[in-house]
Amino acid sequence: MRLLVATQNKGKVAEYQRLLADLDWEIVGLGDIGLGSLDVEETGTTFEENAFIKARAYAEASKLITLSDDSGIVVDALNGAPGIYSARYGGPGLDDGGRRRLLLSELEGLPQAERTARFVCVIAVVDPRDGGAEYSAFGKVEGHIMPEERGDNGFGYDPLFMPLGYGRTFGEMPAEEKDPLSHRGVAAAQLPDILRQIT
Ligand SMILES: O=P(O)(O)OP(=O)(O)OP(=O)(O)OC[C@H]1O[C@@H](n2cnc3c(O)ncnc32)[C@H](O)[C@@H]1O
Numbered sequence: 201m202r203l204l205v206a207t208q209n210k211g212k213v214a215e216y217q218r219l220l221a222d223l224d225w226e227i228v229g230l231g232d233i234g235l236g237s238l239d240v241e242e243t244g245t246t247f248e249e250n251a252f253i254k255a256r257a258y259a260e261a262s263k264l265i266t267l268s269d270d271s272g273i274v275v276d277a278l279n280g281a282p283g284i285y286s287a288r289y290g291g292p293g294l295d296d297g298g299r300r301r302l303l304l305s306e307l308e309g310l311p312q313a314e315r316t317a318r319f320v321c322v323i324a325v326v327d328p329r330d331g332g333a334e335y336s337a338f339g340k341v342e343g344h345i346m347p348e349e350r351g352d353n354g355f356g357y358d359p360l361f362m363p364l365g366y367g368r369t370f371g372e373m374p375a376e377e378k379d380p381l382s383h384r385g386v387a388a389a390q391l392p393d394i395l396r397q398i399t
């Protein structure tokens with residue numbers, strides 16, 4: 201069976217290649233099937249809505265069983281921002297580094313106890329064949345936003361996020377350490393059960 205991992209984010213692609221490596225499914229990306237430039241507007245108001253908006257659109261375009269995720273970082277001191285807007289935080293002029301610097305400046309001077317945050321991920325799986333079955337999985341990881349960047353592993357906000365109970369940011373962790381404890385890893389751990397229902 202073939203599974204389309206439908207995301208435009210290269211950091212996510214790399215993580216899913218590892219997280220899904222032991223599954224009995226052939227994993228394909230958007231570029232592999234000529235959909236590398238198909239962008240889907242994320243018009244939902246929750247991670248779950250946006251995950252399904254993307255998975256349904258890419259499943260319809262590809263006719264393949266399709267996985268998308270919507271994820272982001274939720275910062276308590278910012279009333280949940282950037283949240284579902286994590287990829288768009290600060291507007292279209294910023295790259296990952298610019299978004300990290302903006303987040304740091306928004307939290308400048310806040311003590312550690314008030315820098316609580318979590319990464320959230322909702323995975324949506326859509327089977328576009330007869331019946332159009334849909335499945336989802338949720339994962340999160342609690343932690344803090346550090347006062348400066350640490351490490352350059354991973355992508356996005358990883359150098360700023362230290363998961364609770366660890367002395368290193370995701371940016372300082374090798375992939376083998378981030379994968380099982382990350383929001384995406386926790387959600388992806390539910391995929392074997394979900395994919396077993398698809399035959
Ligand atoms: O929508 P797709 O095409 O999947 O790609 P995207 O990058 O736009 O993905 P999202 O809409 O889900 O936005 C998620 C943003 O949250 C951040 N993010 C999500 N997971 C992360 C992780 O594991 N480590 C660091 N940052 C992460 C990162 O900046 C992403 O751009």
Ligand SMILES: [Mg+2]
Pocket residue numbers: 242287
């Ligand atoms: Mg996106």
